[in-house]
Each structure stands twice: as C-alpha cells, then as structure tokens.
Amino acid sequence: MKAKPKPSLRPPAGRTMTAVYLAAMAGLYLLYPGRGGYGDIVNEKLTLYWCLTGGYLLALCLWAGWALHRGARLSLRRYLRTCTWPERFCLVYLVLTWVSALASPWFPETILGVSRWEGALNLTLYAVSFLLVARLGAARPWLLWIWSGAVALCATLALIQLTGANPLGLYPAGMNYYDKGVKYSGAYLGTIGNVDLLAGVLSLAAALFWVTLLRGRSRQRLWLLPVLAMTLAVLGAMGVMAALVAVAGGALVSLPVALPVEKSRRKWFALSVAVVLLAVLAAVYIWDGGAGVWHEAHLLLHGQAEDSFGSGRIYIWRRVLELTPQRLWLGAGPDTMAYAEIAPFTRYDADLGVKIISHIDAAHNEYLNVLYHQGAPALAAYLLMLVMAAWQWLRCAGGDGVAAALGAAVLAYSIQAFFGISMVLVAPFFWLTLGLLVARCRAETAVNACILQKEA
Numbered sequence: 001m002k003a004k005p006k007p008s009l010r011p012p013a014g015r016t017m018t019a020v021y022l023a024a025m026a027g028l029y030l031l032y033p034g035r036g037g038y039g040d041i042v043n044e045k046l047t048l049y050w051c052l053t054g055g056y057l058l059a060l061c062l063w064a065g066w067a068l069h070r071g072a073r074l075s076l077r078r079y080l081r082t083c084t085w086p087e088r089f090c091l092v093y094l095v096l097t098w099v100s101a102l103a104s105p106w107f108p109e110t111i112l113g114v115s116r117w118e119g120a121l122n123l124t125l126y127a128v129s130f131l132l133v134a135r136l137g138a139a140r141p142w143l144l145w146i147w148s149g150a151v152a153l154c155a156t157l158a159l160i161q162l163t164g165a166n167p168l169g170l171y172p173a174g175m176n177y178y179d180k181g182v183k184y185s186g187a188y189l190g191t192i193g194n195v196d197l198l199a200g201v202l203s204l205a206a207a208l209f210w211v212t213l214l215r216g217r218s219r220q221r222l223w224l225l226p227v228l229a230m231t232l233a234v235l236g237a238m239g240v241m242a243a244l245v246a247v248a249g250g251a252l253v254s255l256p257v258a259l260p261v262e263k264s265r266r267k268w269f270a271l272s273v274a275v276v277l278l279a280v281l282a283a284v285y286i287w288d289g290g291a292g293v294w295h296e297a298h299l300l301l302h303g304q305a306e307d308s309f310g311s312g313r314i315y316i317w318r319r320v321l322e323l324t325p326q327r328l329w330l331g332a333g334p335d336t337m338a339y340a341e342i343a344p345f346t347r348y349d350a351d352l353g354v355k356i357i358s359h360i361d362a363a364h365n366e367y368l369n370v371l372y373h374q375g376a377p378a379l380a381a382y383l384l385m386l387v388m389a390a391w392q393w394l395r396c397a398g399g400d401g402v403a404a405a406l407g408a409a410v411l412a413y414s415i416q417a418f419f420g421i422s423m424v425l426v427a428p429f430f431w432l433t434l435g436l437l438v439a440r441c442r443a444e445t446a447v448n449a450c451i452l453q454k455e456a
Contacts (some may be wrong), residue, residue, distance in 0.1 A: 013063050018136040019143070021056040021129075025432060026147040028052070030154060030201070031191050037170045038188040046117055046424050053125050053428075060132065085388035086438050087134055093374075093381035094127045097334060100374040104333025113335030115361040116423055118373075120334050126431040133435030134442070139402050144212065145220075148227045151205045155230035158190040158198070162237050189238065192425050199235060199243030200416050200426040204433060206231045206247050207412035208405050211258045215401030241293055242419035250412035252276065257397045258404045266398065313364050313419060319343070320363045320372050331375035337361045366417040386414060389434060392441040400444050406437040 029052060034044025068074060080088070101110035101120035113119030160167055164176045171177070172184065180187035192198040209228040212221055235243050256269035281301070289295045299305070305314050319342045326332075332340070338361040363369040371379045393407030413430045420426075 014060065014136045015138065017056060017059050017063065018133060019138070019140065021052065022133065022137060022143055022432060022436075023146050024052050025428060026143060027150045029428070030147075030150040033168055033170055033191045037172065038193050039172070041170075041188075041193040042117070042423070042425065049125075049424050049428060053129060056132075057128070084134070084392065084438055084442060086385045086392065086434070087131055089381045089385035089388060090127050090130060093378055093385060094124060096378040096381060097123050097127075097374050100331040100378060101334050103330045104336060106333050106336045106339060110333035110336060115338040116335055116421070118335040118362075118422060118424075122424055122427075123334055126427055129428065130431040130435040130438075133432055134438040137432075137436050137439045138443070139406060139436045139440055141218070141220075144208075145223075147205070148209065148224055151202070152227045152230060154190045154192070154198075155202070155227070155234050158234045159230065159237075161189055162234075187238075189234070194425070195238045195240055196242070196420060197423055197426045199238055199240035200413060200420050201429055202231050202235050203243040203246040203250070203416050204409045204413040204429060206235065207250050207254065208409040208433075210251065211254065211405035211408045212401070214258055215260055215404050217401075242416040245419075246412045246416035250408060250415050254404075254408040254411055257394060258408055260401070312358060316342075316360055316364050317368060319360070320368055324372050327375065329375050329377060331371070331373045331378065334373050337363070337369075337372060362421045364419060364421060366420060366422045369422060386410075389438060393437060396441045396444040400440065403437065403440045403444060406433060406440060409433050410437055 029045070029048060032045065032048055034041045036044060064074070083091075097120055101107060104110045106114070109119070111119050111121050113122070157167060161170075161177050164178060166176050170188070171179070175183050177187070177189060187195045189195055190198050192201055206228060209224045209231065213224050213228065232247070235247065252273055256266045256273055259266070259269060261269070284297045285301045288298045296306075320337070320340075323332075323340055323342070338359075340360075342360040344359045363372055367379060367383070370382050389410065390407070393403060393410075397404035397407055410430070410433055413433070417430075
C-alpha cells in the first residue's frame with residue numbers, strides 16, 4: 001500500500017499567492033494616489049503597502065500552518081542550504097538591521113522610523129518580500145503587461161500635469177506643478193508624488209522596457225514602445241539628473257549583457273563600453289562646461305568639491321560621513337538621522353527667486369544611508385547581496401532575455417540610488433524586481449543543469 005504523499009510548502013498555492021501580490025503591487029500600489037492629495041500621499045501609500053504585504057504574509061502563514069498540520073516538514077537548515085548567495089546576504093543584512101535597531105539609543109522609535117517610515121519594520125518587509133519572491137515568484141508575461149499599463153497611466157497623468165492641469169485634485173486647490181518651490185515645498189508628479197522618487201520608479205521601468213523590446217520575441221512587446229516613450233518624456237521633463245544618469249549610464253553598461261549576440265562578441269562589446277566610459281571621463285576631466293552638472297563633474301575629477309554641488313548632496317554627504325565614525329559598526333539605528341541635528345542646507349534658486357532651506361533627515365544616497373543608520377557590516381551585506389545578484393545576472397542573461405531585462409532594471413535603480421532616497425513609495429519596486437531576478441536566474445540554472453544531466 002502506497003504511503004500518502006505529504007503536503008508540500010512549495011507551489012502551486014504559494015506561487016499563486018505570490019503572483020497575486022506581485023500583480024497588486026505592480027498595478028494597484030503604483031497607481032493608488034491616496035485620498036488626501038500629495039500632502040498625505042506617503043501615509044496613504046504606506047497604509048496600502050502594509051495591507052497588501054501584510055495580507056500576503058498572513059495568507060502564506062495560514063497556508064504554511066495548514067501544510068504543517070497535514071504533516072509537511074519545515075527545515076531551516078535545508079532552506080539555508082538551498083539559498084542563493086543574494087538571499088544569504090539579505091538574511092545577514094536583515095539580522096544586522098535589527099541589531100542596529102535594538103542597540104540604538106532611540107529604540108523603540110527605530111522600529112517605525114523617526115521621519116520617513118524607514119524603520120526596521122519596513123526594512124524587514126522589503127527584505128522578506130524579496131526572499132519570498134526569490135523563492136515563489138516568477139516573471140510572467142501578464143505581469144509585465146500589468147506593470148507597463150500602470151506605468152503608462154502614471155506617465156499619462158504626469159504629462160497632463162505638466163500642462164498645468166490638476167486632474168484628481170492632487171495639488172492644493174488653485175495650484176499646479178509649476179507652483180513647486182514657491183507656493184509649496186518640493187515638486188510632485190504622477191501617482192508617486194516627489195519627483196525624485198518618481199524618477200527612481202521610472203528609471204527602473206525604462207530599463208526593463210528597452211531590454212524587453214530588444215530581447216523579446218512576441219509582437220505584443222511593441223506595446224512597450226509608446227510606454228517607453230512616455231516614460232522617457234516624463235523623465236526628461238522632470239530633469240532629475242540622477243534618473244537621467246541611471247537610464248543612460250545603465251543602458252550603456254547593460255548593453256553588452258542585453259544584446260542578443262554570441263558570448264564571444266559580448267566581450268568585445270564590454271570592452272567598447274569600457275573605452276566609451278573612459279573617453280567620457282577624459283572629456284569631462286579636460287573640458288570645463290562652465291556651468292551645470294558637467295562643470296561640477298569636471299571640478300570633482302580635479303578634487304575640487306563644493307558643498308553646493310549636486311543640489312547640496314556634497315554638503316549632505318560630508319556631514320553624514322563626519323558623523324558616521326561615532327557608531328560605525330552598529331549605526332545610529334534605522335531612520336534616525338533627523339536626531340543628528342545636521343545644519344540645514346540652504347541655496348538660492350535664481351529661477352524661482354527664493355531661498356531654499358533643506359532640513360536633512362536622509363543621506364540622499366541609499367548606500368551612505370545604510371552605512372549611517374545600520375552600520376558598516378550591514379552596508380557590506382547589502383552591497384554583497386547586489387554584487388552576487390549581478391553575478392547571477394551576468395551568468396544567465398546571455399541566454400535569457402527576461403533575466404537580462406530584470407537585471408538592467410535593478411542596475412538602473414542601483415545607479416540612481418547613489419543620489420536617491422529609499423522610501424516606501426519606491427523601494428518595494430526595487431526589492432520585488434530584485435527578487436524576480438534571483439528567482440529567474442535560479443530557474444534558468446536549474447533548467448541548464450537538467451539539460452546537462454540529460455546530455456550526459
């Protein structure tokens with residue numbers, strides 16, 4: 001008599017739940033503008049994120065509990081043994097984040113965060129969602145259509161707002177986008193709000209779209225052409241330099257991996273990219289543009305860094321680095337920079353004719369932000385997670401266009417993150433895309449191993 005098979009903690013139930021969660025994040029979460037306009041969009045999005053992610057985790061816990069009740073076995077040792085390196089470093093990063101939060105003099109405020117809701121709780125949700133998607137997620141074509149449709153609607157709203165209109169009443173009554181910095185602080189567009197955060201989402205989306213257009217086989221992918229055009233139009237109109245560098249620089253670096261050519265030719269493309277990058281650096285070093293980003297980059301290459309460079313980012317980075325050694329190993333605790341009392345950065349905007357005062361509660365560099373808040377070991381784990389994911393991308397993207405697109409998207413976001421801020425409005429899209437990349441590379445490696453085994 002055959003023994004009854006034990007229930008498994010594997011698909012299809014777990015994969016179905018994960019697919020529903022990914023669809024909700026790609027569509028509903030991106031497009032939801034809240035009910036209180038831009039003034040309350042962070043709290044509105046945060047509530048929705050907690051509902052979606054919390055509901056997803058609860059559903060998985062109930063499913064796992066049912067499976068365990070039916071006799072399934074859960075082995076932590078087996079899980080750790082079968083983890084990929086990005087997952088392992090993510091686990092280390094997560095543990096170190098909680099060590100930092102608990103050891104902080106501002107605990108328990110480190111759980112939720114002091115000013116941007118980037119406390120240990122949200123950082124945990126980002127990391128856990130990545131780990132679950134890396135195991136149970138799959139980059140299905142229909143998920144791309146949901147994401148591209150949502151991006152198209154978000155970009156359409158932004159383009160309408162750029163005409164001076166105020167659809168959905170997201171700006172205060174009687175105001176529009178062009179009242180930025182005068183009648184209200186900051187600049188806001190689309191269903192994300194802050195243009196710097198919107199630029200992070202769109203830079204990720206643009207990279208995903210152009211590589212899919214290049215490597216995809218279905219004619220349906222041509223739908224991405226107008227979506228990509230709208231995305232680039234919004235990025236150009238916003239003029240967020242970090243995103244423009246991410247899209248252009250990320251495309252250049254991704255090209256040797258994304259091109260559908262033989263492996264031997266990829267090396268030549270990679271060498272060509274290296275030559276182009278060195279030529280650009282040489283041009284910036286030799287020629288001074290006189291003003292703007294080129295001028296600032298020219299002076300930086302000559303070792304002349306002024307606090308005003310990068311819209312004050314050099315000033316912020318310097319002050320944060322001065323404070324970092326005080327708690328180098330454990331950090332100050334997640335989202336506690338507001339308590340550092342760093343002197344505000346001020347600058348005069350000649351176009352607006354106003355003096356802008358920027359209070360500092362984030363490093364405006366996600367990597368430096370991790371260093372200050374969670375410590376050097378946590379930053380090392382975070383960077384190693386990205387490095388190992390990049391290694392997987394390089395290994396499997398040559399034969400898999402989907403992996404190529406996902407890796408290019410992660411790279412574009414990682415570049416703009418050097419100048420950006422991690423917040424709940426944008427960070428989940430990065431972590432979920434990274435999870436899909438790891439899941440895709442895991443599946444591609446398993447398929448290749450099966451093929452080799454059959455051939456042997």
